[in-house]
Every structure is written in structure tokens, then in C-alpha cells.
Amino acid sequence: MLPQDIYDIAKQKYLKSLNTTKPPQDEELCRNMTVVMLQNSKITDVPDLSIFQTAQKVYLQNNLISSVAVQQHNTVEDLDLSHNQLSTIPQIGGNNTLTFNLSHNLLNNCSLSNYLPNLCLLNISNQPGDVFADDFGLNLATNAPRLEILICDQINCADLSFVKECKSLRQLSCKQNMIDQIEDVVQYLPQTVVSLNLAGNNVVKKRGFLEMVCSVCRGMLVLNDKKLSAQQVEFAILKASRM
DSSP states (O other), X not given: OOHHHXXXXXXXXXXXXXXXXXXXXXXXXXXXXXXXXXXXXXXXXXXXXTTXXXXXXXXXXXXXXXXXXXXXXXXXXXXXXXXXXXXXXXXXXXXXXXXXXOOXXXXXXXXXXXOOTXXXXXXXXXXXXXXXXXXHHHHHHHHOTTOOEEEOOSSOOSSOGXXXXXXXXXXXXXXXXXXXXXXXXXXXXXXXXXXXEOTTSGGGGSTTHHHHHHHHOTTOOEETTEEOOHHHHHXXXXXXXXX
């Protein structure tokens, strides 16, 4: 599919959403489109989308995308490239990007190489292979310094080493993985985390799991979808000190 064909699909979908009898001229449309809707469009490659100068949301989910042109968009806040065929994390987004959904792709041995200084939420769940390159954790901390929410369910990981340097992380979901030992959690878990979900990992069945997690993250509010009271956390910390 040619770039112009992709641009035309986005324009047609946006015009349809406006529900107007007086559609704007093409140049004005490209200048004022705030939402780029390209989901469910059988796209295999994403061209440079900077033609849409004020786009805030870019929806590219449920396609056949295996490559994305390197590009920067400082107006884009939300990016959705879920349910595609990407093997690497594309260099897309910019200074104002807040959410990035890459779930249900084919990510393998990859890293976050573009700088997204205000990224708050990253979803890389449901990948069939070995997702992380050796430098993934370091690059994640460097290129997404304000990351607060990370969702990485079902990615075949055996520890939490990839979040060790994420100093702003508050919510981590890492369900249905292969984490077995408490040490593979607590030695990497940032103290800032207040919500942790490791359901479906063997580690949650280990004696002392709750106590050791709370001893590291003393502000824990939710563990495996269960709310914790301040008294429960305090008691868990006390028990951990005696273990």
C-alpha cells in the first residue's frame, strides 16, 4: 500500500467521524486532524505521518504492520500499534507522547531507542519470543525517565531485571510469566512501585513473598489485584525483618 493510500484512508475515517456536510479542504484537513485512525486497514508498513501536523492520537492497531518509518511527532500523546507483526519497537512518537501500546506483536531481542521524555504508560504484553535485548532495561530508564505504568504480561520473562533502573515506576503488571524466585523480584523492584501484579508466576506461591515485596515497596497499595491496608503492609514489613 502506497503512502498516499494510507493518508487517504486516515482522511476518510476522520471526515466520517466529523459527520459534517462541509468537509474541510485537504490542506486544512491535514493541518487540523487531531486523530489519525488507521486501525483495521490491512496496512503492512507505516510511512512518515508528519503530514498530520497536529495529530494527538494515532491508532494503528489490528493491522499487519511489520515496519514503521523512523519519525518524530511532538504533538502525539497516544500511540496504539497493538495486534500487529512488529519485531522491534519502532522509533515513533515524541516529547508529548504519554501512552504507547505494543501488545500482541512479535517483539524479539528489542530495546526502546527513541527518547520519549513524558511517556507514562508502556504496554508490551503478549509476545511469543524473548522480548528484551541486553540493554532494554537501561534504555527504558534513559529514554522513558517518567514511566509510571508498565504492562508486560505473557512475555516469557524470568525476572524483573528490566525495571531495576526505572525510578518513576508506580504500577507494574507482569502476569503469566516464568518468575520463580523471590530474589528475582525484590532485588530489582523499584521502591516507588505501589501496585504490582505477578499473578500466574510461581513466585507468588513462595513463603514470604508478600513480606519481602512489602519490605522493598513500603508504600504498596495493591498486590496481585488485592488492596492492602497500611496495617497489612506494616505487619508484612515487621514479619520480613524477622525472617
